[in-house]
Amino acid sequence: MMALFSKKYSGIISRQKIIGILKELFRKSIHLCSAFVPCFLWIAYKPTIACLFALVVFYSAAEILRLNGKEVFLISAVTEAAARKRDENKFVLGPVTLVLGIILSAILWEKLPAAIGIYALAFGDGLASLAGKLFGRIQIPFTEGKTVAxxxxxxxxxxxxxxxxxxxxxxxxxxxxxxxxxxxxxGMLIEILPLKDFDNLFIPILLGGLAQYLLC
Known part of the structure; x- marks a missing residue:
C-alpha cells in the first residue's frame, strides 16, 4: 500500500516538474524573441518605440479584462500558459516590465549600449532560469531559489x-x-537578486548604462 502511494506521489511530483519546465520554456521563448528588437530599432527607431508602447497598453487592457472574466483572443491564452504559480489570479506583470525595460534602455542609451542591455535581458535572464530549472542542483543562499547553474x-x-x-x-x-x-x-549579480519581474527593468537599463560608460 505504501509503495503504491509513494509511486503515485512520485508520479505527481514528476508531472508537476515537467509542467513547470514547459511553462518556463514557453516564458523564456518570449524573452528570447526580444533579441530581435535591436534590429528593428536600427531599421526604424520611432515606429518600433511606438509599437512597443502600443503593445504595453494593449496587453495591460487585455490583462484587466482577463481578471474581470473577459478573455481576449490569444493574449489571455498566452498569458495563462506562461504565468507562474505566484501570478495566479493576479495581473501578470512580467510582459509589462519586459517591454518597458527595452523601451527605457532604447530611449536612455545609444544604439550599441542599448542593444547590449537588451541582449543581456533576452539571453542572460532568458536562459538563466531555464538552466536553473533543468540543471540547477545547488541553490544560492538568500536569493529565493536562484541556482549556481x-x-x-x-x-x-x-x-x-x-x-x-x-x-x-x-x-x-x-x-x-x-x-x-x-x-x-x-548582469549575473543583478540576476541573482530576488527582484522577481523587476529584473526585466533593471537588467537592460543598468547594463545598457554600464556599457555606455565603458564604451563611450
Missing part, C-alpha cells in the same frame, strides 16, 4: 552576446573582452 548560464550568455555585439558594431580601441567580462559579471 542559472547564474553561470546568465554570465556566459551575457558575455557572449556582449562580445559579439561589440565585435561587429564597435570601432573603438576599448578592450571588448574586458568590457564583456565586466558587463557579464554585473
Amino acid at each position: 542559472g547564474s553561470l548560464t546568465c554570465f556566459s550568455a551575457i558575455f557572449i552576446s556582449c562580445y559579439l555585439a561589440c565585435f561587429f558594431m564597435f570601432q573603438g580601441q576599448t578592450d571588448i573582452t574586458k568590457v564583456s567580462l565586466i558587463i557579464a559579471g554585473a
